Amino acid sequence: MSSEDYGYDYDLLFKIVLIGDSGVGKSNLLSRFTKNEFNMDSKSTIGVEFATRTLEIDGKRIKAQIWDTAGQERYRAITSAYYRGAVGALIVYDISKSSSYENCNHWLSELRENADDNVAVGLIGNKSDLAHLRAVPTEESKTFAQENQLLFTETSALNSENVDEAFEELINTIYQKVSKHQMDLGDSSTNGNVNGASAPNGPTISLTPTPNENKNGSGNNCC
């Protein structure tokens, strides 16, 4: 393992999970956001996949490490491993498939159960290009989002509509939370559940404020 395996190219690293029913377009949302690609015949994800994209907010380079899940895990132990340490989540449904919207409740509760309480969550109604097949009214979703304090965007991975915006909004929200709570940017050993598995040894964000964040943050990332 050489030094290039370690990230020196960012100031903050946010772990974000993509959840939602199988087939709602999570992988394409991810590839649109990270690689600006769309694959019409993409196969369903097996297990979990990863991708990253670095954004700049307030002069800080923020690396979003996004976990794309299969959406059909049968084992709580595995989903719980995926959620471990996540500071953000996007619950994705398909606007043309009401069952995928109805399941959002389930995804939300699973998220609440496994992730940190302060996790930032966005609700994404994907496939907005299929307006003629719409099965979920925008207003209804908006209401649901407001009730559960979720961000809400309708996107189309196919034609790129709102994709970057949705991710950026979520990352911004996380960043705001981090700043507000004066986040600990360094060692997170105080809360194994949040940081333990996924990002074991880096400036992963913990939503639980710790007093020494500034020192650790600059210390780790600049040298």
Next chain:
Amino acid sequence: MDNLLKVPEIVTNVSSFLSPADYLGFLQVNKQVYNSVIDGENDLRYWSLKLTRMGLQRVNSKETEDVKLLDEKDDEDPICIFEVYKSFTTQDAKKIFAKFYRCYNSYTKKLYNNNLANFFPTSYSKDPLKQIKILNYIKRYNLSNRNDIETFVKIDTNFNILREIFINSVLKEIELNYQSNNLAAVARFIKVLLISNEENNAIEFFKSKADLPPSLMTLPPNDELFWKEQTQEEESNRCTAVFNSKNLDAFLNPLRDFLNEKIKLADILFQGEFPVIIQFIESFIQDVLLDILNHILSNYGEFLKSNGKDCKANYECFPELYFTFIKRFCTELNDSVNAGQTFHKVVHELLNLYLEPFAVNYMNQTTRVFESLISSQLANYDIQFQDKEREQNAKIYNSLRDQTDGTALSSNDSSHNHSIATEASMAVPESDSKQKAVPQPVRSTNNISDDKLDFLSSFTKIFKFSTNENQKLKQQLQLAYNLNLISNNLQNIKSLISLDLCYKILHETSEKTDEIYKFHTMENLLPLIKLRCQEIFKILITQLNTNHVKPAFEKAIMLLQKYNPNEIEQIEIKLDSLSPANNQVEPLVQFTELINIGDIILQMISIFYKNELIPKKIIDKNKDFLNDVIQLKKNFETSIDDFVAEGLNIGINKLMDEISFVFKTLQLPDDYNPPTPSTNSPIRDIKPTKCAVRVIELLSNHCFLLTGATDKGTIDVYQQEIGERFFNEIVKHLKKSLISTEGAIWLICDLNYFYDFIANKLKQKNVVPYFVGLKPIGQLYIISGKDSKELGKLISDLGKFNGIFTQEEIYEFVQRRSDWIRVRKDVEKVMYGLGIRDCCIM
């Protein structure tokens, strides 16, 4: 005596032998005789017989159109009476005979009396044409006298004498007139000859006036007639012409002009009367052209011999000569009135008739010539290849020695240098070129294994004499030399087969086939032509296979087998150019180039077969499927396929060795089992490990080598085999790794990376499920140790549903968890259920 005349049979019998005058006199002997003859059919028969002997037809009725009505007033003209009266009725026989009698009796009388002076009346004396016609008719008229044999014979004898005198005088006239260039008169007299059925005399005369001037028969000297041997540079785009066409034409054109003159002469003298020119040309072919042909053939033999070539290849000049002959002595001949419309066709047939035996000889000779041409080219290439290799070996040695210069080695041991250089140059013992052809590759095979042995022995020696620094350096140099040799030879694999040479040989085969096939206008030769063309094709395949492709593949496979990248990487002294390229199993790369070349050769042969042999009907695909040509072609294809399969198999083995080596050396223990993080350690990106990247790089570099080089079936088998074996390597590797919950993310990343390559790059559907099956294996490790019970459930389910791995294998995998000892109990409880010992009283 009188009584005799009373017997009608005797009277009629006697009368039938009498000449007309005697017959008529006999009738006057007495009334009884007169009546006995004249009353019956006898008189009619007498006259009818006379006419039929002269060739007139007896008919029964006057109504037949052919019968000229008897006209008493008709003038009897001896020139045309035979044309007027061609048939008769019995009743008119006497009167018609009387007409003939009046025409010719005076002549026969003169002949009978041998009174030949002033034979023809003055009106004919200046007209030999009329004279000969009358003579012909006299002979015919005389046939009517055959009942009176004595008269007939006497007249006939004298007639022949007269005729001979006449013909001789005609010939004399012809000669005199020809000499005074009065060709019209000559033509007239020739017509006389032809009318008198004296064609032979006419032809003889023509031939006597058409003797070939001897100067035209002098062949140009060989050096002017034939092209000199081509130099090597010219060879690549050499023209295949044997003859210096300018000089050949200078020789042949006067002969053609001579023939054209004679065609003109024959037209003047013979017009369309008698095709003398055909006879003349036939004897010209027999006497002149065949003679020339034989001379040229033997001269060419000598020419070849004097240029150090095979003199038994002399018939190689025949095709060119044949077509030049056809052009000069048929196509370029003027039209002939004498020979008529079919003149050129007839001459062509005559030429074919007389040249056919030469064509047969040519065809029998040329297959052997072709075979030695092909085999010598292949042998030459092999010699050049060996020379090059030897040169490179010497270069390698020198270069390596330079690298070690300044050390003790080079300064005080020059004999060593000498010994290696000598060894290199002695690698190919001198022998004459013929012997080199076949055994060469075998010998190079030995070289490699010798190198290998040398390497091993010097390798052993290093340890034995390691105390002696100088000795050690010397041994190291030897070792380096041997290893670099192996590496260099690998790079030569693709040069083992020369595509250029194969292309050239195919081109020559095509030319040779065309050359032979050009004779297909000689229909008699068609079966032989087909046979010879098939032989040429067989020679092509056999030579290419035995003397080029087969040894090349054998050597390549042997090199593949010997290849060990780690040995080469480990040598201390090496040439930069020879170090194996990163991320490539060099021999496999080289070998696929060989496959590519082999495939191109097969395709070229197939194209040649389809475009040349099938359209020319040299081989009938439907009829000749058992033909040995097709069998040979198939065998060649099969043999290349076998080599490809064998080579790829070895290549895949080497690739897997390499992958296994990368797994062993590049996959660090920390990769999947990172140390406990400290506040100061930077975070690791979630991306495939260096080892995985390198492994996929290796695969990428080898999986697609065959694309475009061979058929899809072979590529599929090759890629699937790599995919499956790669999967097994991963499994082996996983079973040796230790994976922590924290490190699992990188394992999943690697497995995703492998899957991505197989599913999206390799795209071999049969193999994808294996890599799908690996993904859940990654999940076995990410599960927190706290969830050990659910882990056990997952293992049970995976064993049931995964389909790729058995329960036992999955159990093996889970044991690679770094916290296995802690979770084991829980897992096993779930997997195997609760035992009695696990029961406890609540």
